[in-house]
Amino acid sequence: MRRSLRIGAVAIILVGALACVGIIFWQEELRYQLPTSVPDNYREVLIGEHVTLPASFDSTHAQFLHFYNPDCPCSRFNAKHLRSLIGAHRDSIRITIVVASQDEVEAATSEFGEEIDIVIDKQRRITSACGVYSTPQAAIVDSNGNLYYRGNYNASRYCTARATNFAELALLALINNQRPPEFGLLATQSYGCELKKQNVLIAY
Template sequence: MSPRRKTLIGWLLAALCLAGLLSTYWWYEKRYIRPFSHQPQLFSGDHLMLPAELAGPGRIRLVHFWDPACPCNVGNQQHLAELIARFASQGVDFYAVQRPGSHGQLPDTLKAMRTLPTLPSAEQLPASPAVAIWDAQGNLAYVGPYSEGAVCTSSNSFIEPILDALVQGRHVQATHTLAVGCYCPWISTAK
């Protein structure tokens, strides 16, 4: 085989390898990166209400909105389990609402949460994972993400300070939140 032909074959193999790498990257990006957004999300709680059986004065109520197919849930599930362990004994009840039309189960560490089929007007949420918290008087105190950024931990969470304030009987009203983080669309996929 001539040196010129060997060089040509080498370049063709290199081009095929590059094409394979690029197609793998595009597949990965479409499958795992595009489903969630690092775009700013505006969470507004004007429309959210508790179901009639939970409305009114009582314990503090935290509602976790999640989509089983969203890769962003992985980052906050351990944090949510820590919140349950810390605040359940301090007068906080934990509920979960799954994105309508989705299928999945909460991990065993979150089985203590009660499942709600939905909340009135929950379809208007922009993204998940998200959380809504009602104070002991039944007023919406917070709606928005668990934190800002790609992952959620107690060090960057918005939730601990809000729950601490509510447990201490202080008033909180943070029902409009703009944040950038790991979110999956809720509105566009809800039916």
């Protein structure tokens, strides 16, 4: 009887441990490999469509927008790649970090440096204008105010596959006055974390 109880207790502990591992794996890895759910009120913004950005943006210069959420593991994983883009291309294009609230400014500054421009998009006007609904995402707007690229940084969440550095390849194409590249769904289908719902009703 006691042996049966011990076996039962061990089995319960093992099942509980496996369940915990499964939950952690889902929260930290598996769910970010699935496409982000498209919001019900989402309006797709097509490449070449004019984008209306806030007046604080210089409309005569091309813009590289990075949509950042410090609470999203995917945003943390691609931070090193973004820092390399900032170092290599900040003289060629205005690079701006877009966050959802004032609370995220300190984390963005710590991650990318005090010299980088950071904009708070409290009412999602920038994300809506660019057709962004998850983080991390990149949007490139050309000097005519038209959307040049909107999508993922890489097919790998760690940005280790150089052949699929979509945002970087699009940026290089813009700098070289080429047409917007066509990468397909791996680049344009959003992966990562949903935007925070609590930020919708806060005025910009």
